[in-house]
Amino acid sequence: xxxxxxxxxxxxATLLGGAALPAAxxxxxxxxxxxxxTGPFAGSGTYIADGxxxxxxxxxxxxxxIGGVKLVIEECxxxxxxxxxxxxxxAVKGKNPVIVNPWSTGITLPLIPRAAVDKIPILSMAYGLSxxxxxDIFPWVFNPPSTYWDGMSMIIKFIGEKEGGLDKLKGKKVxxxxxDASFGKxxxxxxxxxxxxxxFEAKLYPVAAQDMQNQSSQWLSVRRDRPDYMIxxxxxxxxxxAIKEAVRSGYPMDKFLSVWWPxxxxxxxxxxxxxxxxxxxxxxxxxxxxxxxDIMKNVVDKGLSKTSKDKVGELLYNRGVxxxxxxxxxxxxxxxxxxxxxxxxxxxxxxxxxxxxxxxxLKALGLEGFTDSIALSCTDHxxxxxxxxxxxxxxxxxKISDPIEPMGDRVRAQLEAAxxxxxxxxxxxxxxxxxxxxxx
Amino acid sequence: MDVLYKVLIEPFVFMGEAPDLLLQxxxxxxxxxxxxxxxxxxxxxxxxxxxxFNFAQGIMVxxxxxxxxxxxxxxxxxxxxxxxxxxxxLLLAFAVERIILRPLVNQPDIILFMATFGLTYLLIxxxxxIFGGSPKEMITGALYLPQGTTELTxxxxxxxxxxxxxAAAIIASIIIAILAVFxxxxxxxxxxxxxxxxxxxxxxxxxxxxQIWVIVWxxxxxxxxxxxxxxxxxxxxxFSLQIIALKALPVLILGGFTSIPGxxxxxxxxGIGEKIGEFYWGPLxxxxxxxxxAYVIALLFLLYRPQGLFGERIIERI
Numbered sequence: 054x055x056x057x058x059x060x061x062x063x064x065x066a067t068l069l070g071g072a073a074l075p076a077a078x079x080x081x082x083x084x085x086x087x088x089x090x091t092g093p094f095a096g097s098g099t100y101i102a103d104g105x106x107x108x109x110x111x112x113x114x115x116x117x118x119i120g121g122v123k124l125v126i127e128e129c130x131x132x133x134x135x136x137x138x139x140x141x142x143x144a145v146k147g148k149n150p151v152i153v154n155p156w157s158t159g160i161t162l163p164l165i166p167r168a169a170v171d172k173i174p175i176l177s178m179a180y181g182l183s184x185x186x187x188x189d190i191f192p193w194v195f196n197p198p199s200t201y202w203d204g205m206s207m208i209i210k211f212i213g214e215k216e217g218g219l220d221k222l223k224g225k226k227v228x229x230x231x232x233d234a235s236f237g238k239x240x241x242x243x244x245x246x247x248x249x250x251x252x253f254e255a256k257l258y259p260v261a262a263q264d265m266q267n268q269s270s271q272w273l274s275v276r277r278d279r280p281d282y283m284i285x286x287x288x289x290x291x292x293x294x295a296i297k298e299a300v301r302s303g304y305p306m307d308k309f310l311s312v313w314w315p316x317x318x319x320x321x322x323x324x325x326x327x328x329x330x331x332x333x334x335x336x337x338x339x340x341x342x343x344x345x346x347d348i349m350k351n352v353v354d355k356g357l358s359k360t361s362k363d364k365v366g367e368l369l370y371n372r373g374v375x376x377x378x379x380x381x382x383x384x385x386x387x388x389x390x391x392x393x394x395x396x397x398x399x400x401x402x403x404x405x406x407x408x409x410x411x412x413x414x415l416k417a418l419g420l421e422g423f424t425d426s427i428a429l430s431c432t433d434h435x436x437x438x439x440x441x442x443x444x445x446x447x448x449x450x451x452k453i454s455d456p457i458e459p460m461g462d463r464v465r466a467q468l469e470a471a472x473x474x475x476x477x478x479x480x481x482x483x484x485x486x487x488x489x490x491x492x493x
Numbered sequence: 494m495d496v497l498y499k500v501l502i503e504p505f506v507f508m509g510e511a512p513d514l515l516l517q518x519x520x521x522x523x524x525x526x527x528x529x530x531x532x533x534x535x536x537x538x539x540x541x542x543x544x545x546f547n548f549a550q551g552i553m554v555x556x557x558x559x560x561x562x563x564x565x566x567x568x569x570x571x572x573x574x575x576x577x578x579x580x581x582x583l584l585l586a587f588a589v590e591r592i593i594l595r596p597l598v599n600q601p602d603i604i605l606f607m608a609t610f611g612l613t614y615l616l617i618x619x620x621x622x623i624f625g626g627s628p629k630e631m632i633t634g635a636l637y638l639p640q641g642t643t644e645l646t647x648x649x650x651x652x653x654x655x656x657x658x659x660a661a662a663i664i665a666s667i668i669i670a671i672l673a674v675f676x677x678x679x680x681x682x683x684x685x686x687x688x689x690x691x692x693x694x695x696x697x698x699x700x701x702x703x704q705i706w707v708i709v710w711x712x713x714x715x716x717x718x719x720x721x722x723x724x725x726x727x728x729x730x731x732f733s734l735q736i737i738a739l740k741a742l743p744v745l746i747l748g749g750f751t752s753i754p755g756x757x758x759x760x761x762x763x764g765i766g767e768k769i770g771e772f773y774w775g776p777l778x779x780x781x782x783x784x785x786x787a788y789v790i791a792l793l794f795l796l797y798r799p800q801g802l803f804g805e806r807i808i809e810r811i
Contacts, residue, residue: 091617093733095626233781259781263736266728269521270771270783277514277772290628290731297728301642301655322630322729 081123082384082395084109085145087131087138087156090359093265094133094289097316097369101156102128103360104373107352108344112381114351119381120388122395133289135159146171151387151401152380154178158236161194168193169483174402176383178376179204179313179335183239184471186435188406191472192487195405197379198427198438202467203459204312204333205240205284209247210457211310211442212282223252228280230271230287230295233259237286240312243467244284250463256280265291272298285311292319300326307331313440316369320445328447333457335440336375336424338450340366343419345374368450375424382408382418390490406431407490425456431489437461504773513650518772519765524658526764527665531720532737533744533756534669535713538676540750541689542709543594545605549612551738553714556616557582558721558730559624562632571635575718582714590706598702599692617732628731631722633657638726661723668719672712673753681708689751743791749801758802763787 086105089098109126118124127148129141138160142153152174155161161181168175175194177185183200185191199207212227213219229244231237241257248255256278258271265287275283283304285295292315299309306329313333320327340349345366352358353365364370387396387404396404409428415421427436439456476482508515532554539547547553560581564574593608633640639656646652676682687695688705696702724734744763748755771783794801 089626091621091626091732093731093736095621096628096731099625099627233784257780259779261781261784262733263739264784265733266724266731267525267737267740268728269525270768270775271780273514273518273521273768273772274775274780276517290729290733293628294728301653303642303644303653318628322628 080395081125082119083125083127083145083148083150084380084384085141085148085150085153086126086128087141087154087160088128089131089133089156091130092132092134093262096293096318097289097314098133098156100316100360100364100367100369101373101376103358103364104370104375105154105377106373107348107358107360107365107370108374108377109381110352110357111344111348114355114357115347119384120394122388124384131155131157131160133157133159135163139163142167146173149397151384151396151398152176152405154376154380155181158182158239159234162235165191165194166479171398172402173398174383174405176376176379176405178379180236182475183243184468184475186433186437186468187472188430188432188434189485190476190482191434192431192485193402195379195429195434197408197429197434197436198335198425199440199459200435200437200464200468201240201286201312202243202464203435203437204440205243206247206460206464207333207440207457208284208310208312209244209251210460211454213251219251225253225282226256226278226280227253228256228258228275228278228283230258230260230275230283230285232265232287232291233261236288240286242471243464246467247460247463260287260291260295265289266294268294268298269301272302272304275304276302281308283309285309285315287311288314292316293322296320296323296327296330299330300324305329310442313372314369317367317450320450325447327445330445331442331453332450333440334368334443334450334452335438336371337422338366338368338371342421342423344423345371345419347419348374371423378410378418378420379405379408382410382414402487403490405429406434431487437464499777500774507773511650512648513646513652514772516648517652518768520652520654520658522765522768523761524662524764525768526761527662528720528723528760529740529744529764530669530757530760531665531716531723533741533748533760534672534753535716535720536741536745537748537750537753537756538672538709538713538716540745541676542685542705543605544602544689545609546750547713548606548609549616550713550717550741551735552613552616552620552732553582553585553717554721554724554738555730555732555735556585556620556721557714557718558631558725558734559620559629561718561722562629562725562730563624565632565635566629571632574632575636578718579715582718583711586707586710586714589710590703594706595703613735617735620732626732628729629725631725631730633726636722638722657726661726664719665723668716669753669757672716675712676753681705685709740787743787745801746791747794747801749803752801752803755801755803763790766790 088102090102109124113124131138131141138155142164150173154176158181161177164175177196179199181196183202185194185196186200213222244255287295300323309330311332315332320330383401383404386407387400390403391400406429411426425438427438437459439458441452441456442454443450444453535550557578561574561578564577565571597605639660641656643654644651676685684700684705687700744759747762748759767783767786770786775782
C-alpha cells in the first residue's frame with residue numbers, strides 16, 4: 054500500500070468516524086428529523102422542517118439542551134417518499150435515536166411494526182394511522198393532538214352547525230378532494246360511515262401525486278356534481294393547486310374547507326378569490342410568543358436557521374414548533390421519570406405517555422395561549438383535542454370558531470374496530486407488555 | 494344491463510342534457526391538450542436531432558420557469574428576466590452539447606438516454622440549490638399575461654373561459670407554428686432532418702452536428718420556458734410540474750416521436766380524451782381515471798400503429 058493510499062484511507066476513516074461521533078456520544082441526545090426540503094412536497098415540508106429544527110436548536114442555544122444535555126439534531130431528507138423514508142429510518146436507528154418523526158403517513162405505516170422491535174417511539178403528529186391513538190395496542194406510536202378521523206368529524210360538525218344541525222345534512226352532497234395516497238385515503242372510512250348515518254352523499258375526488266398541479270379534471274367533476282361543501286385532504290403543491298382551481302371554476306370559497314395542512318402560501322396562490330377558504334387548526338400563528346421570540350434571538354438572528362425571518366411564525370413553521378415542543382417535553386419527562394440525563398428511546402416512549410401540557414406548563418415554556426392543553430396516557434396516545442376553524446381573509450388566517458370537539462363517540466367506535474382489525478390482520482401482533490407510569 | 498347502460502348510454506344522454514358542460518369539458522381539454530403538445534414538442538425537437546428521448550425535458554420546464562421567477566424576485570424587471578431566462582437556456586444548450594453530447598457522439602442511444610437522466614437530477618439539484626424547494630408564484634401580471642374570467646351563456650348554461658387559458662392556447666399555438674415553419678422551411682430545419690436520419694451522413698455533407706445540437710437544445714429550452722410560464726401561471730411553479738411532463742409520453746406515442754404536427758394532434762387527443770373520459774366515465778370507476786387513461790389510449794394506438802399517427806414508418810433490411 055502506498056503512503057498516499059494510506060493517508061487517504063486515514064482521512065476517510067477520520068471523516069466517517071467524526072461524522073458518526075456526535076450521534077454516538079454519551080453526553081448528548083440524538084434527535085433525527087425526517088424532513089423534505091426537496092421535491093413536490095417541499096412547499097409544505099420546508100416550513101415544518103425549519104420550525105422543528107429551530108425550536109430544538111433554540112433549546113440548545115438558550116438552555117444548553119434539555120436538562121443540561123445537548124441535543125444532536127440531524128435531518129434526513131425523505132422527499133416525502135416512503136422508500137427514502139424507510140432508508141432514513143435504517144440509517145438513523147443505529148445511532149440511538151430517542152424518537153422518529155416520519156412526517157408522512159406513507160412512511161409511518163411501514164415503521165409501525167418496527168417501532169416495538171427497535172425500541173424507537175414514533176411521533177406522527179396529527180397524521181399517520183388514526184387507530185394508533187390506541188396506546189394499549191400501539192404502545193410505541195403517538196399521533197397527538199387529533200387523528201384524521203377527529204379532524205373529519207370536526208369538519209362535518211362545523212358544516213352541520215352552519216346548516217342548523219347535523220340532521221340538516223340529510224340529502225346534502227359533500228365532496229372530498231384528497232391526495233390519492235395513504236394520507237388522503239385515511240379519513241374515508243369515517244366519512245363514509247358518517248354519510249350513511251347522517252344521510253348525506255359523499256363524493257370522492259382523488260388527485261394522483263402526478264396531477265397535484267393539474268386538477269382541472271377533478272374540478273370539472275365538482276362542477277358536474279355540484280357538492281354543497283368541499284372538503285380537502287391535500288399536502289404539498291396539491292393544496293395551492295386545489296385552491297387555484299376552486300377559484301378558477303367559481304366554486305364558493307366559503308364552502309371549501311380543509312384539514313389542518315394548507316399554508317399561507319397555498320391560500321395566497323389563489324389570489325383575492327381565495328378569501329373565505331377555511332381550514333382546521335389547533336395552534337397559534339405569529340411570532341409574538343416568548344418561545345418564538347427566543348427562536349428569533351437565539352437561532353434565526355445568529356444565522357443558525359435555514360428559514361427567512363418573515364417565515365418565522367407562519368402556520369406550518371409553528372406546526373413544526375409544536376412537533377418539537379412534544380419531543381422536548383417527552384425528553385424532559387423521560388429525564389424526570391428515570392433520573393437519567395441521557396435518555397433512550399424506551400425512556401422517551403414513557404415520556405410521551407406522561408405528557409401533560411396544561412396552561413401553566415405552556416406558560417412556563419413561553420407558549421401561553423399558543424395551543425390548547427393536552428395530556429396523553431398509556432391508553433390514549435392522541436388526546437383527541439379539539440381544533441378551531443380559521444378563515445383566509447385575503448392576507449392572513451382569522452379564527453372564526455370556538456374549539457370544535459371531535460365526535461368522540463363515533464370516532465372512538467371506529468378507532469377501536471380499526472385497531473382491533475389491524476392487530477388481527479398482522480398475525481402475532483404483540484400484546485402490550487410495557488408498564489404504565491404513575492403519571493398516566 | 495345496468496352496467497352497459499351506464500357505460501354506453503348514460504354519458505351520451507348527459508352530454509345531450511347538459512351541452513354547456515360538454516363545451517366546458519372540451520375547452521378544458523383543448524387548453525390542457527395545447528399545453529401537453531407544447532411539452533411534447535420539446536421532446537420531439539431533441540428526438541429529431543439526436544434520436545434521444547430527453548428525459549430532462551420536464552425538469553427543463555421547471556428550471557426555466559424558476560430562473561424567470563428567481564431573477565424577478567432578485568429585482569430584475571420581468572421582461573429582462575424573461576430574456577435572461579432565455580439566455581440561461583442557451584447556456585444550458587451549449588453546456589449540454591459540450592459536456593454531454595459531444596463526448597458521447599456515435600454512442601448507442603441508450604447511453605445518451607441515460608445521460609439525460611443524469612442531466613435531470615443535476616438540474617433538480619441545481620434548481621433546489623439556487624432557488625430552494627418551495628413553490629413560487631408565476632409573475633403573471635408582470636409579464637402582462639391576462640387574468641380574470643369571462644362567463645358566457647352558451648348552449649343553455651354558463652361556460653367559463655379563463656383569460657389566461659385563452660392566452661396560453663394562443664401563445665402555444667404561435668410557438669408551435671413558428672417552430673413548425675422554422676424546422677420545415679429553413680436551411681437549419683433541413684439540416685436537422687439530415688442529422689435525424691444519420692449523424693455520419695450529415696457530417697459527410699458538412700453539417701455541423703454540434704451547431705445543430707445547440708440550436709435544437711436551445712429551441713427545446715425556449716419551448717420549456719414557455720410551457721413553464723403557462724403551467725406555472727395556472728398552478729404555480731414547483732418541482733411537481735416536472736411530473737406533468739410525463740403526460741407527454743402518451744402524446745408522443747400517439748403523435749410519433751419525430752412529428753411536430755403529431756405532437757400537436759397527440760396533445761389534443763390526450764388533453765380532450767382524458768377530460769371527457771374523467772368527466773363522463775370517471776365516476777363509474779371511482780374517479781381519477783385521467784391519470785392512466787392517456788396511457789391506455791396510447792397503448793391502443795401502439796397496437797395498430799406503432800410509429801404513431803404521424804411517425805415515420807421504419808423499414809429496415811434484415
